[in-house]
Amino acid sequence: MNPLLEARGICKSYYKNKIELPVLRGVDVAFQHGEVSALVGRSGSGKSTLMHLLATLDQPDAGEVWFGGQRVDNLSRRQRDEYRNRQIGIIFQFYHLLPELSALENVLTPAMISRSVLGYCRDRKALTLRAEAMLDRVGLLDRKTHKPAEMSGGEMQRVAIARSLMSEPELLLADEPTGNLDTETGESILQLLRQLNTEDDLTIVMITHDETIAERADRCYRMQDGLLVDRFTVEPAEETFTPRARVVA
Numbered sequence: 001m002n003p004l005l006e007a008r009g010i011c012k013s014y015y016k017n018k019i020e021l022p023v024l025r026g027v028d029v030a031f032q033h034g035e036v037s038a039l040v041g042r043s044g045s046g047k048s049t050l051m052h053l054l055a056t057l058d059q060p061d062a063g064e065v066w067f068g069g070q071r072v073d074n075l076s077r078r079q080r081d082e083y084r085n086r087q088i089g090i091i092f093q094f095y096h097l098l099p100e101l102s103a104l105e106n107v108l109t110p111a112m113i114s115r116s117v118l119g120y121c122r123d124r125k126a127l128t129l130r131a132e133a134m135l136d137r138v139g140l141l142d143r144k145t146h147k148p149a150e151m152s153g154g155e156m157q158r159v160a161i162a163r164s165l166m167s168e169p170e171l172l173l174a175d176e177p178t179g180n181l182d183t184e185t186g187e188s189i190l191q192l193l194r195q196l197n198t199e200d201d202l203t204i205v206m207i208t209h210d211e212t213i214a215e216r217a218d219r220c221y222r223m224q225d226g227l228l229v230d231r232f233t234v235e236p237a238e239e240t241f242t243p244r245a246r247v248v249a
């Protein structure tokens, strides 16, 4: 089966005071449709940089990004915005909610601003109904008037997830989705992500430095110093709930 999302030979450097800092040094990775994948690696190994390139938030110096059989890294800026708005949901460790807006407004506003979300864009009533449905989906409809300061970390991440679902994306990119949460709350977010994967066939790529979280994915990719050094498939352990990783060629 063709992968949903693919990076081919990705290289990326940053420059500081004209000194080159190579961050990605030829990364090849393919994410299969309907799977939960984890990119695991130490701080500074290049995970977030790769995620930004996969989301076309930035462009590689060399290499290509493909989504659904189409090359996307070389699209025009407008086309890249449209690709991102329609196909990808993104969530971050620190939620990136607007503090002055309610939960409902946080879910609704980016969709209102985006020109391309859904066919009925800018139809405020339809979008509001959808935003409420998404808040309901993540179990937070009763908090719709709460502002971020009036919510827990787990609730804020749920709002961010609801926001990311507004465009019915095929792919969810999650940068350390549980990184700011205690173990129990993080667990409930992981369970929600798995539920969305199973029920909506949502393909998920999550970044984490935490091996135990990575092992919850169907497939893990380990990054080290700007290179992908390992791939794992994850099999459920026979006698316990905790899955364990198996290295494959």
Ligand SMILES: Nc1ncnc2c1ncn2[C@@H]1O[C@H](COP(=O)(O)OP(=O)(O)OP(=O)(O)O)[C@@H](O)[C@H]1O
Binding pocket: 014, 015, 016, 021, 023, 041, 042, 043, 044, 045, 046, 047, 048, 049, 050, 209
């Ligand atoms: N805009 C930038 N300018 C210069 N250097 C950068 C920039 N963004 C990231 N870097 C550097 O690139 C390297 C990789 O950063 P990146 O954020 O991709 O790593 P990461 O694996 O996601 O780390 P973490 O787990 O800490 O988020 C780091 O050494 C970082 O300092």
